Amino acid sequence: MLTLSGVGKSFGGTVALTDIDLTVETGKVHAFVGENGAGKSTLGKLIVGVHSLSEGRMEVDGTEVSFTSPAQALDHGLAGISQELSLMPQRTVLDNIALGREVMRGPFINARATRRGVEAVMERYAMHVDPDARVGDLPIVEQQKVEILRALSRDARLIVFDEPTARLPSDQVAPLLALVRSLADAGKAVIYVSHFLEEILEATDTVTILRNGRHIRTGPTANETHDSLVEGVTGSVLGEQYPEVAAPDRAAPPVISVTGLSRPGVFENVSFDIHPGEIVGLAGLVGSGRSEIARAILGADPSRGKITFNGREISGSIAARLAGGMAMIPENRREQGLMMGRPIVENVTLPHLSRFSGALGLDRRRERAAADAHCAATEMKYASLNDHADALSGGNQQKILFARTTLGDPALLIADEPTRGVDVGAKRSIYDLIAGLAKQGKAILLISSEIEEILGLSHRVLVVSRGRIAGELEGAALTETALMTAAFSGT
Ligand SMILES: Nc1ncnc2c1ncn2[C@@H]1O[C@H](COP(=O)(O)OP(=O)(O)OP(=O)(O)O)[C@@H](O)[C@H]1O
Ligand SMILES: [Mg+2]
Incomplete structure (x- = not known):
């Protein structure tokens, strides 16, 4: 669905990405892994129009595209679920999902039809959030759902998730992963950025490893193990995971x-x-x-x-x-x-x-x-x-x-x-x-x-x-x- 060729991105003197060739397929969950600063978020942001390319080309369904805003990327079906959620906390769920896409009757918003439209999207993807709740009152998980619903209601065909579980309580991780899977099953292309290698191994189909802004490899997740990912990400085999800890001084008074x-x-x-x-x-x-x-x-x-x-x-x-x-x-x-x-x-x-x-x-x-x-x-x-x-x-x-x-x-x-x-x-x-x-x-x-x-x-x-x-x-x-x-x- 999406093809990148020779893509590069620099910020002033900092080269964040060089010479990235990549294909993202419909119906698959595609992971990006790499160290802090490897370029994962930057690559995601190029795809969803937050940044524009410094070099190379990007094609959606074989047609070259270039974006100067997330709105333009969304017009081509590419949407991002950012880590700093971009919702209006004082407004309702309905407003957040429908804003700018209300059903009109002449110059007036047809509130009932707008609501029906939002409910239909919730129904179709089995993702329910109270339409009248104030977004700021909802837990993070529900807010994520609102962002996803907003993308889906605009017919997003590719959704980029950047570390969606980093701020989630651990009991919410499995439901989120199930949701990600259901999007792929519904025919969406999903890009999934995470540092949790277990999540990558369990929940994704394809994995791309980035290191220092370069593309190391892309292949089926089934071919990777925890150790092979660590090796790919760091460029070396990791030694012991934990250091020796010295015995404490229990005779001394407690701190x-x-x-x-x-x-x-x-x-x-x-x-x-x-x-x-x-x-x-x-x-x-x-x-x-x-x-x-x-x-x-x-x-x-x-x-x-x-x-x-x-x-x-x-x-x-x-x-x-x-x-x-x-x-x-x-x-x-x-x-x-x-x-x-x-x-x-x-x-x-x-x-x-x-x-x-x-x-x-x-x-x-x-x-x-x-x-x-x-x-x-x-x-x-x-x-x-x-x-x-x-x-x-x-x-x-x-x-x-x-x-x-x-x-x-x-x-x-x-x-x-x-x-x-x-x-x-x-x-x-x-x-x-x-x-x-x-x-x-x-x-x-x-x-x-x-x-x-x-x-x-x-x-x-x-x-x-x-x-x-x-x-x-x-x-x-x-x-x-x-x-x-x-x-x-x-x-
Ligand atoms: N707005 C910016 N201005 C200048 N440099 C930037 C900017 N955004 C990112 N960079 C640089 O680009 C490189 C890649 O950053 P990026 O945020 O893509 O890393 P990441 O792989 O998402 O890392 P992390 O796991 O820490 O989120 C880094 O060297 C970073 O300092
Ligand atoms: Mg990042």
């Missing part, structure tokens, strides 16, 4: 002690200690209260109970706790204050500037050296620290936040889903960073929906079920089965 922490209706009577050098995993199903417990420890939400940090009971504001040595890498990193139009260096050092100021003012050289070191440790890919954050790929933007957090030298690091959106090679770097902080005597609270990640890194795991600690596992007792059993115990 943090939480006693009887409660927030009515959310979690209850949560108590635990984390000792210097200890990585404690907080596991549990989505909605069990993991992130909420973390937010309460940080002072982002009110709670009852006692928190002792560095030997002192604390009750202050979030700002006071951050200044006192707590840090959090939050789950929703997109909303966590990246200054998109500012240089990387400022984004990394801004909250920590006092560390670089002396009698003579700000020591710019030390500031840059520190930013550089912390960025390098995340394997962030950038040309210069002066590049603006919005010139980086999505995964590399997340690494800016990671570097900012580690630069603060926190005594307690709360890492909520720290490797979301990060490629397979860089995951190991982030694990190394976490293990390294533990080795320096920091306390780590690790929240993750990836069980392997929790098992691979934690000294000890607390399993949360319905707002209570349903189990504490360590040593030989720390197994996937034990963890899942505890996670489901309260449900």
Whole structure:
């Protein structure tokens, strides 16, 4: 359906893609995989008209096309489901789907016919969302459906999904994959970008590997394995996935002690200690209260109970706790204050500037050296620290936040889903960073929906079920089965 030949894309001096030849077929789910910055999103955006080609040609059903806007691409049946959803949150589902496509009666909108049209599309693809709900009130999954319905109601024949599951709770992943499959079965061409190799292997038909803006190979997914994808993506065979973690110092007083922490209706009577050098995993199903417990420890939400940090009971504001040595890498990193139009260096050092100021003012050289070191440790890919954050790929933007957090030298690091959106090679770097902080005597609270990640890194795991600690596992007792059993115990 879609053919690219010799396609290239540059942004100023940055070459994002070179010499891409590719065919995308109707009725198939076609994956794009690659490291952060490999060019996946850029390729998707060329196809759906967000960017225009710097080189090469693109054909839809054998006819050459060139777009200067997403609207033009949509006229040819090409639509994108972006990661930053592009809906109007204050308007209804119906408005969002029908806007600009209302059925008219003379100069007037025929509301009833418009609604019938939208309902017919929902019916046809068995995708139902309350037409009168306000989009901003809906969970992400439903909002994604609205975006898909909007594309379908405009007769999209190819839909690009860019990391659609990165922001989804884990129990919503399977339904989304089923939806993607049903679109292909309905005769659509689907492009699917993801860092979750299991999703790629399970849910796609064809896979294209990109590396450094180049096309490495395209072939049937059935011919690939987890290891062959890793090798294709990174260009080398990956060693051990997890670093050795040193034993914690349990004789030393705990860095943090939480006693009887409660927030009515959310979690209850949560108590635990984390000792210097200890990585404690907080596991549990989505909605069990993991992130909420973390937010309460940080002072982002009110709670009852006692928190002792560095030997002192604390009750202050979030700002006071951050200044006192707590840090959090939050789950929703997109909303966590990246200054998109500012240089990387400022984004990394801004909250920590006092560390670089002396009698003579700000020591710019030390500031840059520190930013550089912390960025390098995340394997962030950038040309210069002066590049603006919005010139980086999505995964590399997340690494800016990671570097900012580690630069603060926190005594307690709360890492909520720290490797979301990060490629397979860089995951190991982030694990190394976490293990390294533990080795320096920091306390780590690790929240993750990836069980392997929790098992691979934690000294000890607390399993949360319905707002209570349903189990504490360590040593030989720390197994996937034990963890899942505890996670489901309260449900
Ligand atoms: N608007 C832009 N201005 C300048 N450079 C850009 C812009 N958008 C992307 N790039 C550059 O193009 C390259 C490819 O970025 P792209 O966003 O396509 O990567 P990606 O494969 O989607 O990565 P990720 O997995 O991190 O989302 C990167 O080097 C990035 O810095
Ligand atoms: Mg991307």
